[in-house]
Amino acid sequence: MASANTKEKPAPGEIVAVLRRVLSENAREYLPLYGLAVLCLLAIAGATAFIPWVMRPLIDDVFYRGDFGLIPLICAAVAGVFVVRGLATYGQAVILAKIGNNLVARYQQRIFDHLMRLGLDFYTDTRSGRLAAQINENVLGVRDMLSMTLKSIAGDAVLLVALVGAMIALDPVLSAIALLIGPPLIFVVNKIMRRLRRVARASVEVNARLVGAMQEATQGIAIVKAFTMEEQLSAKLSQLIAEAESQANKIARVSERVTPISEILAGFAIAGVIGYAAYRASVGGEPPGSVFAFITALLLAYDPARRLARVQVGLERSLVNARMIYELLDIKPHQRDMPGAKELDVGKGEIRLDRISFGYAPGLPVLHEVSFRAAAGKTTAIVGGSGAGKSTLVVLLQRFYDVEGGAILIDGQNIAEVTKHSLRRQIAYVSQHPYLFEGSVRDNIRYGRPDATDAEIEEAARLAHADEFIRQMPEGYDTLVGENGVTLSGGQRQRLSIARAIVRNAPILLLDEATSALDNESEARVQEALDEIMKSKTTIVIAHRLSTVVDADHIVVMEEGRVAEEGTHRSLASRKDGLYARFHRLQSERGLGLVDDAAMAGEAAFDRENVK
Ligand SMILES: Nc1ncnc2c1ncn2[C@@H]1O[C@H](COP(=O)(O)OP(=O)(O)OP(=O)(O)O)[C@@H](O)[C@H]1O
Numbered sequence: 001m002a003s004a005n006t007k008e009k010p011a012p013g014e015i016v017a018v019l020r021r022v023l024s025e026n027a028r029e030y031l032p033l034y035g036l037a038v039l040c041l042l043a044i045a046g047a048t049a050f051i052p053w054v055m056r057p058l059i060d061d062v063f064y065r066g067d068f069g070l071i072p073l074i075c076a077a078v079a080g081v082f083v084v085r086g087l088a089t090y091g092q093a094v095i096l097a098k099i100g101n102n103l104v105a106r107y108q109q110r111i112f113d114h115l116m117r118l119g120l121d122f123y124t125d126t127r128s129g130r131l132a133a134q135i136n137e138n139v140l141g142v143r144d145m146l147s148m149t150l151k152s153i154a155g156d157a158v159l160l161v162a163l164v165g166a167m168i169a170l171d172p173v174l175s176a177i178a179l180l181i182g183p184p185l186i187f188v189v190n191k192i193m194r195r196l197r198r199v200a201r202a203s204v205e206v207n208a209r210l211v212g213a214m215q216e217a218t219q220g221i222a223i224v225k226a227f228t229m230e231e232q233l234s235a236k237l238s239q240l241i242a243e244a245e246s247q248a249n250k251i252a253r254v255s256e257r258v259t260p261i262s263e264i265l266a267g268f269a270i271a272g273v274i275g276y277a278a279y280r281a282s283v284g285g286e287p288p289g290s291v292f293a294f295i296t297a298l299l300l301a302y303d304p305a306r307r308l309a310r311v312q313v314g315l316e317r318s319l320v321n322a323r324m325i326y327e328l329l330d331i332k333p334h335q336r337d338m339p340g341a342k343e344l345d346v347g348k349g350e351i352r353l354d355r356i357s358f359g360y361a362p363g364l365p366v367l368h369e370v371s372f373r374a375a376a377g378k379t380t381a382i383v384g385g386s387g388a389g390k391s392t393l394v395v396l397l398q399r400f401y402d403v404e405g406g407a408i409l410i411d412g413q414n415i416a417e418v419t420k421h422s423l424r425r426q427i428a429y430v431s432q433h434p435y436l437f438e439g440s441v442r443d444n445i446r447y448g449r450p451d452a453t454d455a456e457i458e459e460a461a462r463l464a465h466a467d468e469f470i471r472q473m474p475e476g477y478d479t480l481v482g483e484n485g486v487t488l489s490g491g492q493r494q495r496l497s498i499a500r501a502i503v504r505n506a507p508i509l510l511l512d513e514a515t516s517a518l519d520n521e522s523e524a525r526v527q528e529a530l531d532e533i534m535k536s537k538t539t540i541v542i543a544h545r546l547s548t549v550v551d552a553d554h555i556v557v558m559e560e561g562r563v564a565e566e567g568t569h570r571s572l573a574s575r576k577d578g579l580y581a582r583f584h585r586l587q588s589e590r591g592l593g594l595v596d597d598a599a600m601a602g603e604a605a606f607d608r609e610n611v612k
């Protein structure tokens, strides 16, 4: 947690700045509701401060002078005070909860929308489980921050002022004695707050790591079991659990320090007041009513004073939560549209890559000056070994990342200069890692085009050879698939992703190993259907299997981030020592499905021959 502790400390004025930001972003809509809550809180404060005023006539007039006629009035007043307090407390609590829940909803929406805008680069270095846990904890923290502020300012502070006012009016000298505890209390609370600030951030981070680790372990449960990683993971997790536990204890120890200190100081104040009042009574013999009234006010004031001291500490914690939320919301998405970006206007759909260079991390280039042309309405295949940069090309075409050098042009328009939305609308993409969202099979296909009819969805599924297995599922197209499509096989998932891309009916089709998980026979059938669809579209297809590639109009062979060769199957296969020719030979000889394996086997074979 060293990193958490070394984070720069917020300036003292920052609690105000963050509070102001939270309020300015949210307060306006809630103004009427806040007004209502404040009214309730004022009613509570007024009713409570009224109690000491009843004490004086009760003692002096009723018990001391024996004026029992006042009794019904006093009883009615006391009962009335508690009725008001009860109703107002209820109203205040419900209103504040309503505001708080709405606030949570708004931040959740805002954060989600923001997450959707952030580029893929953000997700490359963020663990999703950890992120979700952190967001959850922080949003709840901000909710508490607002209701606490309001309750403490409008409720406890007003009540305290009213009661201290009552005390001073009743007896200025006794008030001075009681208020002596103020300065040391403020000093101590300040010290505790500063310490808590550090502990709170560390705690949120540990908790998020813990929840994230749990989520990852359960998501990868099959691998966990296959590699009998249970004990290892359990040991790793128990460290995090212990750390979270000790952080929580630390927070409790630090923030609870307020309680004994305020208790002790209050004890001194009350003892001082009683001692001095008794001394005065023994000397002057004044009636006890005002002293009782004063002590009642003092005891009543103790509660809000203690709560105020605690709220400071709680606020300090929520401030950390609010800061962390804004750190996330303030991240600027990288691939933003240029000012005045135009809509992409796709005519024929010709794609040109002009000497593009790119790396995911600085100093680690993945693509070096890659240039080629994918002719409009034709199929261009990209082949090459694992890690050659094929998927990266397809990702760049959709502008998930910005290229470092060169340009990608679609019908002559640089994709960096058009809106991302208009670019992606023209593209149907089947990722190398098919992903299914929570929902029905039908929903998952419809994500391709929200206004697709059921008939279009079923037609797409038929073309992707998914219709048959979908119909065999318990509820057909309405069967729910889990977040990872747990109930579907890899090939079935791929076919659903293909159906999703078919439904999209976009002029540009990007297929990244779209059929790699299918057996030869299903692949051939899906390929047939795809051929039909690809006829009128500009298609870029990445494939390891040569069978998918041979019919392409143009083939680009990638090697270590560079274009090694390009041409048609016929021209490339006839080059004796070409890379493609070698892949081709190995695959047809050994019947291997993967260029990769073949390439490796081939390279190993070459090495052995060289040694001999
Ligand atoms: N999100 C990422 N962050 C950082 N590096 C990445 C990322 N994705 C890929 N790389 C790296 O970029 C290089 C090219 O990866 P890419 O996925 O484009 O290869 P590929 O040709 O599609 O390989 P395969 O045939 O195995 O799918 C690899 O060295 C890989 O480690």
Ligand SMILES: [Mg+2]
Binding pocket: 390, 391, 392, 432, 512
């Ligand atoms: Mg790939």
